Amino acid sequence: MIEVRDLRKRYRGGTAVDGLSFSVAPGRVTGFLGPNGAGKSTTIRLILGIDRPTGGTATVGGRAYASLERPLTQVGALLEAGDLHPSRSVREHLRWLARSNGIGERRVSAVLEATGMAGAARKRARALSLGMRQRLGVAAALLGDPEVLILDEPVNGLDPEGVVWIRRLMKGLAAEGRTVLVSSHLMSEMALTADHLVVIGRGRLLADSSTAAFIASHGGSGAGLEEAFMRLTSESVEFRAGVRDEGVR
Numbered sequence: 001m002i003e004v005r006d007l008r009k010r011y012r013g014g015t016a017v018d019g020l021s022f023s024v025a026p027g028r029v030t031g032f033l034g035p036n037g038a039g040k041s042t043t044i045r046l047i048l049g050i051d052r053p054t055g056g057t058a059t060v061g062g063r064a065y066a067s068l069e070r071p072l073t074q075v076g077a078l079l080e081a082g083d084l085h086p087s088r089s090v091r092e093h094l095r096w097l098a099r100s101n102g103i104g105e106r107r108v109s110a111v112l113e114a115t116g117m118a119g120a121a122r123k124r125a126r127a128l129s130l131g132m133r134q135r136l137g138v139a140a141a142l143l144g145d146p147e148v149l150i151l152d153e154p155v156n157g158l159d160p161e162g163v164v165w166i167r168r169l170m171k172g173l174a175a176e177g178r179t180v181l182v183s184s185h186l187m188s189e190m191a192l193t194a195d196h197l198v199v200i201g202r203g204r205l206l207a208d209s210s211t212a213a214f215i216a217s218h219g220g221s222g223a224g225l226e227e228a229f230m231r232l233t234s235e236s237v238e239f240r241a242g243v244r245d246e247g248v249r
Ligand SMILES: Nc1ncnc2c1ncn2[C@@H]1O[C@H](COP(=O)(O)OP(=O)(O)OP(=O)(O)O)[C@@H](O)[C@H]1O
Pocket: 011, 012, 013, 015, 016, 034, 035, 036, 037, 038, 039, 040, 041, 042, 043
């Protein structure tokens, strides 16, 4: 369970997260949606203790991330900008992460298999394609067999087979009773993957409901998730480039 309560983050240039409260329940995939600049990555960084909030709290299993002793065994995260040492191999990277969290070599091999990276275990990080880096990031997130998974744009760079793989993986993890929070701009993918949605705009909560209820209440008859999302967030879009309103009605 992830709990965000009245979370705020102000930067010098403005407010990124503005009194956000929501919970992410176990046993289902929760999509975390919002237009560019809505505050999704900032919220995720606050949950993971990478940034400090200006106000409010974010807890995982009732505790602040920073207070967890072996964080990888409780929360696995895939962030957009991975911190890969360019000359380290795939296996060395995972070993390095595993060691600091008391995780053994067998688990390193297991996540390499699970993510389709076993054949690339000796490749240097600098030689990886974007899709392979994403798979390695997922492998790192799974390393500690955590109850909570937070994936920021996991579909990024994946080929069609990879997209199907990550979709099945997330659904499988949720079916095992884990908490899965995933941010994405790909509405078609979210419609297939997410059971529940948390939608934000300009740092504020716009919706927190099942995917079906979200589409029913914001989309109108015959509408899909993309249309429902664009209708709800049209007031919150910060960066609009050549999208005309008549195109989204
Ligand atoms: N380190 C920072 N310093 C100043 N402003 C920041 C910083 N990080 C984010 N912001 C601002 O906070 C707001 C929210 O950004 P954030 O990256 O969290 O949004 P997002 O929903 O993840 O967007 P995207 O979908 O484009 O990734 C933006 O206006 C952004 O410019």
